[in-house]
Amino acid sequence: MSNFHIYSLPIELLDTLTPRNLVGELRPRSPSPVPLPSTSTTGSRACNVCNGASFIDVEEQRVHFRSDWHRYNVKTRLNGGQPVSEFDFSKLVDGLEDSISGSASEDSDSDDSDDAVDALFSKATRKKRSHSPDQNTAAAPQTALAWFHSPPATQLGVYKALFNSGVHQSDYLSELKGMQNGGRTWAMFMVAGGHFAGAIVRVSRETDDEDEHDPQKKKKQKKPRTDTEVLKHKTFHRYTTRRKQGGSQGLNDNAKGNAKSAGAQLRRYGEQALRDDIRNLIQDWAEEIDGCERIWIRASGTNRKIFIDYEGCVIEKGDGRLRTFPFPTRRPTQSELSRCLLELTRAKVSHLTEDALRAQDEAFIASLPKPKSIPVAVLPAPEKSKPVKLSKEEEILREKWSRLLEMVGKGRLDPLKSFWEREGANLGGVDTPIPEWTGEKRATLLQVAAHSGHEDVTNWFLETLHADPTVDVPLTKAGELEENDSGDTSDSPKPPKGSRRTAYDVAKNRAVRDVFRRCAGAHPDWWDWFGAARVPSVLSKEMEEEREEKKKVRRKGLKDRVKEREGKAKPAPEPEPAPVVPQPKVRDTAGPRKLGGASGAVEGIVGLAPEMRAKVERERRARAAEARLNAMAK
Incomplete structure (x- = not known):
């Protein structure tokens, strides 16, 4: 007797039910004392x-x-x-939306969801502060279940x-007892991460008395009808969320501006297609939705506005x-809709005696925080000036200036050009x-670029956007120049x-100052370069080439002087003494020679020991190498 259908409860059970006010209205901060069968999975991936x-x-x-x-x-x-x-x-959230004057429009889709969270949090904080301190019990959060007790x-639940x-x-x-009569249908829709699942379901069957008056039909064994039945269902998916990044493309565009990648275009198209598909489906099911009870x-x-x-x-x-x-849900699928339907239409059952319930109620009341003592009246401290709350347009403008x-x-420079x-x-x-x-x-963007030392950005401001170089830089509070405003020694007097x-x-x-001088030489009629802009002189292409030639000559002369200095400092190498080669014994060549004997250069080492013969051969090769080096030096 643990699988009770909400709309098909036994009459004998309904007549014995009484409401459990304490458990139904208040919930302790610790886990609920009533053991509830849960259909949700548990594991390491939980919040x-x-x-x-x-x-x-x-x-x-x-x-999540x-x-x-x-x-x-x-x-x-x-x-x-x-x-x-x-x-x-x-x-x-619904109460917050209802409290806002005026009607929402499609333009509100671009509003950041952070505003709703901040507004709800501020509202809850104000409500907590305005709560009377002399109350005996603190209001506990409402539970999603209403509990009934049957002795x-x-x-x-x-x-x-x-x-x-x-x-x-x-x-x-009394509402629960009235639910046991008549048939009813529900419409169920889920959308998240580009996934959608929708269904029209029957949650209670119609009472049919015709079979009771027809004896022929009574004899036939009819197949038992289920309590719930899916009448229509539809699921589809669109590419709207970047993998491993999370968040829809629309929220990302509102926060950082429209991305121009191919994937962003596909995700925007997927969001539009998903919205059109869901609304077309709802339009097709309009007649069934009108007859639904829930x-x-x-x-x-923003998905709710679909x-x-x-x-x-x-x-x-x-x-x-x-x-x-009223419970956590998973990815929108047909099986998830079936699970949620089962979760909603099945009563939660526990078996605790009245003594155990009474003990739990007493323990819960004892766990509630004690009322705070009324503090002694103290003179209020002077309130700090509250920051001015900015409108949505002002916040967007400030974000653009910051970027x-x-x-x-x-x-x-490249993202700056696109943004501009x-x-x-x-x-x-x-x-x-x-x-x-x-x-x-600094007063202008040109001054910021010049002070940051980016010559390409400075040149883009001057040449392409025609930024005004004659605008004055603001003085400090003391009316003096800011220290370290310029790096190198300027061409103009300080x-x-x-x-x-x-x-x-x-x-x-x-390099940045050369950008100003170069632009002054190329476009002398644009601004008062030498007066209001304080540019000391122009820099033409010929002047730059002449300056480069001077640098090359200066560098070449410097290298020559370094080589000359190194040559004077380095001492001349001392000549190595020639190695003494022992004279081999000269054999009498007039006599007869042995068969296979050496001739020419080999005759000098014939008859020497192997070690002496190798040493003579090394000396001979060394002298030949030294002769070749001397010939190359000449």
Whole structure:
């Protein structure tokens, strides 16, 4: 008797049920005392923050760690609070969206999900601070299950999401009894990581009394009908997430700008195709969805707007049938929908006696935190000025300026060109003064590039964008020049304290200053180079070639002097004494010779010992080598 279907509970069991208020309304911080059969897998891939959510593989675990639900629970835990379930988090998000005035539009798809998490966390913090300190008990987080007790030792747990919205917990028992009549259907949809699964399911069978009045049909043994049945189902997948990176392409574009790779284009197309496929499927199932009692949707972030809140949508945003799954789910598949359907329609059963339940209730009440003592009134400290909250447009503008200054300061010319082509007009042009909130001490982008020492970026600003080199550099608070503004010795005299400076004056090295002089020589009519821009002189191509020739001559003369100095310092090598070669004994050649005897040069070593003969041969070869070297030297 442990596999009870929610919509087919035995009448004798329903008549004995009573609500378990304490267990149903409050949940202790420690693990629940009631042992519940769990259908979720356990293992090393689990989240200890989000109520032990488990995952099939590493990819699903990474997606969970980037979800709004997980990040909200992490912030709550760090602040000393208790994490919430995914179902409770979705209710918080829905309440936050309803509290925003005005209606959402398609333009809101680009909003960063961090705003929702921060807003929910701030709201929870304010609510916690405003909580009265003299209350006897602290409110524990709501559990997703409503519990009922049947004497002597049986407890049933039913998910609260199955009951109608707005029903108080005291009326759950009457609602549960009313669920036993009539047939009902559900619509179930899941989408995550480009995967989609949807189904129309029957969760309770219709009562059929015709068989009872027909004796012929009574004799036939009919096949028992199952409690649940899948009427329609559909699954498909689109390429929307980069492997091992996580996150959709749309969120990445909103955070870092549109990527121009082939993979990014494919992922954008996959997101659009996935949205169109899901909406077309919902439109095809519109008639069945209208007759459904519940509509279950698992979607996070912008994916939720695929189903609701668009022109011609079948499911309205404020539909009372909308529900989120009150437990962790896995990758959207047909088998996962079947598992979730079984999890929702099967009652959770435990067998504890009334004494054991009473002991657990007492232990739970004792574990609640004690009320804090009222502190002595202390004069309030002066409040610090709160930072001005920026609008979404201002945050985007500040992010663009930060990225622009980073690229200019690091000399990343190629990404700078692409970024400027896309955002330059929106930022006001190349001569727009840099905002003060950036903390930059220079006034224009040209001055930043010159001070950073990147000649290619400086040349691009001057030649291509026609940046103004006559703009003054801001003075420090003391009205003096900033130290170490320039690196090498400048061609122009150093300006006195308090005088005006330009981009040329803050150039870091000679190469950057040559860019200004070269541009002044090529385009003398563009700016007042020698006056307002403070460029001392032009640098033509002929002057550069002459300077290079002088450098070559100077380097050649330096090498010659070094060689001459080394030649004088090196002493002449002393001649080695010629080795003394023992004179071999001369044999009488007039007499008869032995057969096979040597002649010519070999005659001198005939009759010597082997060691002496080898030594003479080595000396002979050494003298021959020395003669060759002398001939080559002449």
